[in-house]
Amino acid sequence: MSQLEEILEYNQKFVEEKAYVPYEAGGRPAKKMTIVTCMDCRLVELLPKALNIKNGDAVMVKCAGGMVEGSYGSTMKSILVSLYELGSEAVYVIGHTGCGMHGLEAEKMIQDMKDRGVGEEVFTALESDGIDLNMWLGGFQSVEAQVQKSVSIIKNHPLLPEGTPVYGLVIDPKTGALKPVN
Numbered sequence: 001m002s003q004l005e006e007i008l009e010y011n012q013k014f015v016e017e018k019a020y021v022p023y024e025a026g027g028r029p030a031k032k033m034t035i036v037t038c039m040d041c042r043l044v045e046l047l048p049k050a051l052n053i054k055n056g057d058a059v060m061v062k063c064a065g066g067m068v069e070g071s072y073g074s075t076m077k078s079i080l081v082s083l084y085e086l087g088s089e090a091v092y093v094i095g096h097t098g099c100g101m102h103g104l105e106a107e108k109m110i111q112d113m114k115d116r117g118v119g120e121e122v123f124t125a126l127e128s129d130g131i132d133l134n135m136w137l138g139g140f141q142s143v144e145a146q147v148q149k150s151v152s153i154i155k156n157h158p159l160l161p162e163g164t165p166v167y168g169l170v171i172d173p174k175t176g177a178l179k180p181v182n
């Protein structure tokens with residue numbers, strides 16, 4: 001049985017047995033909070049549990065490193081939608097120790113792409129389109145500094161509702177311990 005078939009089989013039972021009932025919630029975050037964090041698989045259950053967040057409590061925006069890159073990228077757009085359209089009133093940027101984006105070298109990933117069959121001509125074409133892969137794929141050197149940078153982009157955004165608190169934190173992906181970043 002393929003993974004997809006297993007998922008679909010499980011899912012059918014899940015719905016039939018009404019296993020969804022404990023997770024029923026409205027579409028607006030009950031705790032009026034937006035969390036921006038990393039896609040790291042260790043945080044899938046641990047982060048909500050460690051913050052006492054239940055289904056329906058918070059809007060969760062996830063991406064590699066939980067990095068807010070640029071004022072008009074998809075992460076920033078999600079934050080604004082959450083604040084204006086979903087009733088969120090605060091933003092929490094939560095980086096984590098041991099992040100895959102920490103020290104990520106774009107050069108290695110580009111080499112991996114080449115090793116897996118992406119042709120030289122693709123890189124040449126991207127370069128002539130003005131796409132800087134080294135910049136785009138690069139990670140960060142300090143999780144605290146990256147959180148501060150993301151917080152600063154959000155706080156200084158011209159479209160941020162006035163008075164919105166924006167907090168920076170780092171979570172331990174093993175224990176769930178949180179440390180505020182100032």
Ligand SMILES: [Zn+2]
Nearest residue numbers: 038040099100
């Ligand atoms: Zn991460």
